[in-house]
Amino acid sequence: ETGVTQTPRHLVMGMTNKKSLKCEQHLGHNAMYWYKQSAKKPLELMFVYSLEERVENNSVPSRFSPECPNSSHLFLHLHTLQPEDSALYLCASSQDGAQTAYGYTFGSGTRLTVV
């Protein structure tokens, strides 16, 4: 148990579906992150939330829509995805200002397959 829980672990969806990925942390952290990890590619930072406000959005297509209702929960809403969006989606959390001491804590990821 890493302290960051992601659900579901696996998701298969059609290109016309709408689904959501969920991330939950009970570490008392105040920053949360979504990363995309595709095969043979570097980690791609998608979104950063700090104190429940989105502070970074790295040119992510609008078919990905994040939501952070409170400091413990982070969602990634998906709609009309493309096959190239198939990847492992990782959530992470940290205490803002303490990253140099403690780094990030990652969840186990959601393996998404778009068919």
Place this chain on the structure above:
Amino acid sequence: GDSVTQMEGPVTLSEEACLTINCTYTATGYPSLFWYVQYPGEGLQLLLKATKADDKGSNKGFEATYRKETTSFHLEKGSVQVSDSAVYFCALSDSTSGSRLTFGEGTQLTVNP
């Protein structure tokens, strides 16, 4: 800006071989340095860290020393096991540029029995 460069993989070793995965960095200030490990089908886990020059991080038989003069943080293990097969990521956190982690591209390690 900050950056991390890791040696290209994949790396394939036999069990009990010595491992070195090179990592060099560029940073504005004096960053903290991390190694993360990702086992198949899992997320990234913190393996070890060092927060200042000459510090040595160690865990599970792995070691890395923060070398400011060569801006390096190479990961080493004297005798690898099959269970060490994973992807290893070097990362830095620099308080002068917001403290967000910057990751290297990852190095795939496969250890054969």
